[in-house]
Amino acid sequence: MPAKNTASRYGWVSLSLHWLMALAVIGMFALGIWMRQLSYYDPWYRDGPSIHKGIGILLFILLLARIGWRSMNIRPSDDPALKAWERITAHLTHYALYALMLALMVAGYLISTADGRPIDVFGLFNVPATLHGLPDQEDIAGEIHEILAWVLILLAGVHALAALKHHFINRDSTLIKMLGRDANNPKP
Amino acid sequence: MKKLIALGFTALLGFSGALHAAEYKIDTAGAHAFVQFKIKHLGYSWLYGRFNDFEGRFNYDPAKPEASTVNVTIKTASIDSNHAERDKHLRGKDFLAVDKYPTATFKSTSFKALGDGKAELIGTLTLHGVSKPVTIAVTEIGGGKDPWGGVRQGFHGTTEIALKDFGIDYDLGPASQIVELTLDIEGIAQTMM
Numbered sequence: 001m002p003a004k005n006t007a008s009r010y011g012w013v014s015l016s017l018h019w020l021m022a023l024a025v026i027g028m029f030a031l032g033i034w035m036r037q038l039s040y041y042d043p044w045y046r047d048g049p050s051i052h053k054g055i056g057i058l059l060f061i062l063l064l065a066r067i068g069w070r071s072m073n074i075r076p077s078d079d080p081a082l083k084a085w086e087r088i089t090a091h092l093t094h095y096a097l098y099a100l101m102l103a104l105m106v107a108g109y110l111i112s113t114a115d116g117r118p119i120d121v122f123g124l125f126n127v128p129a130t131l132h133g134l135p136d137q138e139d140i141a142g143e144i145h146e147i148l149a150w151v152l153i154l155l156a157g158v159h160a161l162a163a164l165k166h167h168f169i170n171r172d173s174t175l176i177k178m179l180g181r182d183a184n185n186p187k188p
Numbered sequence: 189m190k191k192l193i194a195l196g197f198t199a200l201l202g203f204s205g206a207l208h209a210a211e212y213k214i215d216t217a218g219a220h221a222f223v224q225f226k227i228k229h230l231g232y233s234w235l236y237g238r239f240n241d242f243e244g245r246f247n248y249d250p251a252k253p254e255a256s257t258v259n260v261t262i263k264t265a266s267i268d269s270n271h272a273e274r275d276k277h278l279r280g281k282d283f284l285a286v287d288k289y290p291t292a293t294f295k296s297t298s299f300k301a302l303g304d305g306k307a308e309l310i311g312t313l314t315l316h317g318v319s320k321p322v323t324i325a326v327t328e329i330g331g332g333k334d335p336w337g338g339v340r341q342g343f344h345g346t347t348e349i350a351l352k353d354f355g356i357d358y359d360l361g362p363a364s365q366i367v368e369l370t371l372d373i374e375g376i377a378q379t380m381m
Binding site for chain 2: 039040041049111112114115117137138139142
């Protein structure tokens with residue numbers, strides 16, 4: 001499998017970035033919900049949020065790399081069976097997913113750095129605070145973070161359902177390309 | 189007419205520097221007043237915090253201390269424990285639920301001078317939507333003319349409350365059930381009566 005995309009298939013870099021982030025987004029959503037209801041004496045009370053923040057920062061770096069990689073690569077063409085509105089909706093959804101992830105991560109960063117404290121990433125490095133001390137920063141950023149998390153997970157769900165619909169109902173090449181196959185040679 | 193009589197009395201008594209009955213506005217504008225708390229962390233250390241935004245008034249007459257009254261309103265969202273993530277948690281539903289209960293109030297019901305500048309102040313504290321009587325041990329710190337033409341009076345008070353009594357039952361552990369409140373207020377006299 002090539003590293004770069006071609007007109008008919010994704011390279012392994014794009015595929016890895018896509019599936020790694022899919023896994024991370026679902027995992028981070030679940031972790032975020034779960035860690036908030038932990039009791040003070042739960043062994044995960046400190047580690048839960050700490051892991052959430054560390055992964056969040058790494059995911060931000062990965063997202064920038066992904067956007068950079070995407071801009072340097074061609075995209076495999078959409079399945080020819082796709083109608084114009086389907087292409088437009090699909091592409092708008094992709095942009096929305098990128099924008100949501102970016103905004104979600106920025107909001108999360110603004111919660112934890114609201115008082116000027118840095119974010120520790122698994123003891124490897126610190127991300128310093130930049131914008132801090134705004135009125136009610138941690139509360140407002142927190143509300144935005146929560147709302148965006150729900151919007152992201154719902155939109156990602158729509159995105160996944162659409163892929164399954166194309167695979168099982170339309171039986172086109174949309175999903176198999178994201179599974180690493182070539183649109184012109186779909187059988188492994 | 190009333191004012192004239194009051195003026196006459198004031199003149200009669202003379203400006204000896206002794207304080208008369210007055211209504212005082214707590215000097216939050218100049219931040220000469222503090223609502224602070226401390227609670228044990230795990231039973232291993234004291235955690236300190238404060239409420240930055242509050243306002244209040246009190247009446248005080250050194251000749252008639254039992255007539256003293258005090259009213260304070262605290263904006264619960266102004267809690268500040270020097271850690272944004274903790275403050276966010278404290279404002280949330282596990283603790284103060286500030287969206288639902290944006291203010292906490294204290295209204296005095298009685299004031300008993302114990303002599304030697306000490307007093308016992310009893311009043312109703314409304315916190316987290318629950319109203320309970322609390323007793324504050326008061327020490328008069330001082331009072332008199334300030335350098336800018338006003339008259340000020342200050343007190344120090346301490347009390348303890350159990351979080352559970354006010355419906356805050358998030359489990360911080362057995363050593364962290366009680367919050368100690370330290371209240372320091374300096375009032376500026378508003379109207380000489």
